[in-house]
Amino acid sequence: MLPTLTTIKEIDRTFSTGDLPILVTCSDQKQYICKYMRADSVSAYKLASELLGSLLAQYWNLNTPEITFVKIRPEHTKQYAIPCNFNVEAVGYKKIENAADITNCIDGDIKRSDKLFRQLLQIALFDFWVANEDRTCNNANMLYVDRTEQLFSIDYGGIFNTNNYQTAIYQLSSCDSIIYADIFKHLKTNTDRQIIVDKAKKYYDICINKSRGLSTVLNSLNIPKIWNVPKNVLVTKINELFEKQWIEDCFANYVETLRENF
Ligand SMILES: Nc1ncnc2c1ncn2[C@@H]1O[C@H](COP(=O)(O)OP(=O)(O)O)[C@@H](O)[C@H]1O
Ligand SMILES: [Mg+2]
Incomplete structure (x- = not known):
């Protein structure tokens, strides 16, 4: 609730x-x-x-x-x-206090740290999985909090291929990913790409398993009746996220997009 x-x-x-x-x-x-x-x-x-x-x-x-x-x-x-x-x-x-919008002109205002890079990689992988078309190099939909070195993900109005509840979910094109943005170039470290991919795979498997909890939560979620959005439509969409092929293809897409930018 x-x-x-x-x-x-x-x-x-x-x-x-x-x-x-x-x-x-x-x-x-x-x-x-x-x-x-x-x-x-x-x-x-x-x-x-x-x-x-x-x-x-x-x-x-x-x-x-x-x-x-x-x-x-x-x-x-x-x-x-x-x-x-x-x-x-x-x-x-x-409202997140003391937060600045990430824009496409990155200057010295954003620290270069492993912590921030790790958060960016996680957000990028998440976007592939939920087919978020609204976080791109022109529109990061991220807030930066300097003091705590945090990147906040905001704005989910573009997930499921921009609210496509009519047809099956489909892969983002790699240039839709935040990996193509200047913030990625700014935060990128010298870490070996394969190490990043191996860590990402572990994180991905854990997150997907945790996310299965959403189906149960959805049953008791008090979605306003006046929205007139049938829960079964949402359940169908969410189930697509857990199809084996989808899970594999998203990860492959993420790995390929990383390769293009390393
Ligand atoms: N939780 C938040 N805390 C602080 N500022 C926010 C928050 N959410 C959004 N904003 C501000 O509002 C702007 C628009 O939010 P966003 O969710 O991206 O809306 P839109 O769907 O119109 O793109 C952001 O760029 C940011 O400046
Ligand atoms: Mg936005």
Whole structure:
């Protein structure tokens, strides 16, 4: 069960990125970046992807913001023309403090450390497995926290080949991967590629096994009824992630993409 919070004051800010998310303060006094249902482009299926991607990232032990459902009160958005359906719960990501967006012009602001490189490799592998088409060299969807040397994975609205719930999941093209971005070149170490691949394989097997827990969690997950997203559609999609062929092909794709960039 995820909590459902309510906004308590006027929204704090808007973002001009693709989904036009908003920063709100909720009843627990914490701030959340919200993705909400929009008549034009953001469907309930995209919100479901945000939810599932975020839960899977937790199984993978990635740094990823906590999520919750948020009811955005109409009186709190009056000063902005937010194309929001107020009766529908939004997905809220707890704000990561002191975080900077990773952009494609990497400068000395980002430390070079094994810890950061390891996190980047894990995020890259995760993306292949969930077919995340929305983390590319132009759009890292990652936040950097300098003090703790953490990379946070954000934004799961592009998993399952950008919310393709109609057809079977298919492989990312390698240039869709963050491995092609400058952040990868910046953090890359001299470690032998085969050592990286061997470690990644162990991590991958563990994460996939842990992620199987999602099927049970999904049974009791309080997905808002108003989203009108049948659980069986989500279960079918998630099951595709655990097909033996898919698991093998994703890893092979990851290894090949690494090879192209080493
Ligand atoms: N949990 C968070 N903590 C701090 N900032 C965030 C968080 N989530 C998103 N942001 C900020 O909001 C921006 C847009 O978020 P994102 O999830 O990528 O939305 P979109 O789907 O519109 O691309 C990010 O680039 C980042 O600056
Ligand atoms: Mg984004």
